[in-house]
Amino acid sequence: MxxxxxxxxxxxxxxxxxxxxxxxxxxxxxxxxxxxxxxxxxxxxxxxxxxxxxxxxxxxxxxxxxxxxxxxxxxxxxxxxxxxxxxxxxxxxxxxxxxxxxxxxxxxxxxxxxxxxxxxxxxxxxxxxxxxxxxxxKSRLSKLTEREKEVMALVVQGFSSKEIATQLDISHRTVEIHRGNIMHKTGAANLLELAQLAHDTELDDYKYSN
Incomplete structure (x- = not known):
């Protein structure tokens, strides 16, 4: 405008x-x-x-x-x-x-x-x-499931897929699937863009529950 x-x-x-x-x-x-x-x-x-x-x-x-x-x-x-x-x-x-x-x-x-x-x-x-x-x-983030938000919050904090699997008590393969879905749904080209998206929507403060 x-x-x-x-x-x-x-x-x-x-x-x-x-x-x-x-x-x-x-x-x-x-x-x-x-x-x-x-x-x-x-x-x-x-x-x-x-x-x-x-x-x-x-x-x-x-x-x-x-x-x-x-x-x-x-x-x-x-x-x-x-x-x-x-x-x-x-x-x-x-x-x-x-x-x-x-x-x-x-x-x-x-x-x-x-x-x-x-x-x-x-x-x-x-x-x-x-x-x-x-x-x-927020619109891009709304496409994610609750589990995908949990995974994304940990990804942008620097945790590896293995560490995320341990924290969420899921398999390494499941984490990798979630990561792929997250990148596709948010349209983020790389981890830096994903981190910026998380910051903009305050997802980096997302709390998950086991």
Whole structure:
């Protein structure tokens, strides 16, 4: 997806600020939608929303930090840029630690805002690619049986087929069959790719039971 297809979602209870920000962003030929409070935005939020959120941190009702927490529970990974007229250091630190891209004080200059928005778009694209990669990895892993997952977890930890056979109390030949099935089902070309797949899906922490 091209960055030009992303949208800036403005959330601010001040209508004048929303109009100003929207005009500024539209002049850069960027898509933009605005909302007067966090609750309205959350009701409109859809899984296919892509881009970034530019929100006031101090709003009546749900404030910016509460919105950030709600986005996490909605599994929304769009980067957040906070704007405030009287931000404090503790709040800005809390926002950044929670994943905010930037914390800007009003009045914000055109240059600073646009730099933050473009950085947020780049971050959004990275997150989308990571999520897509993880979904593909989990899909490939879902083809394995529970026994094959047990074998794979031990394989990527460096255990030999003989050692795996002993730990799982199965024959060496059975382990070799499982290993062949694992490589075929996951599409891994070698042990390195298999290890990366296990890491991406946290299978390297898989616990087996005898």
């Amino acid at each position: 091209s960055l030009s297809e992303f949208t800036v979602f403005i959330i601010d209870d001040d209508a004048a600020v929303r109009r100003s920000l929207k005009l500024l962003i539209e002049q850069e030929n960027l898509r933009v939608q605005d909302f007067d409070n966090a609750e309205v935005f959350l009701k409109a939020l859809k899984p296919d929303f892509t881009g970034c959120i530019v929100t006031d941190i101090n709003m009546p009702g749900m404030d910016g930090l509460q919105l950030q927490e709600a986005l996490y529970h909605h599994q929304c990974t769009m980067p957040v840029i906070f704007l405030t007229g009287y931000g404090t250091i503790p709040r800005s630190v809390r926002a950044i630690k929670a994943g905010a891209v930037d914390f800007l004080t009003k009045p914000i200059t055109r240059e600073k805002l646009l730099v933050s928005i473009r950085a947020a778009f780049v971050e959004c694209k990275k997150l989308m690619e990571t999520n897509r990669h993880n979904c593909e990895a």
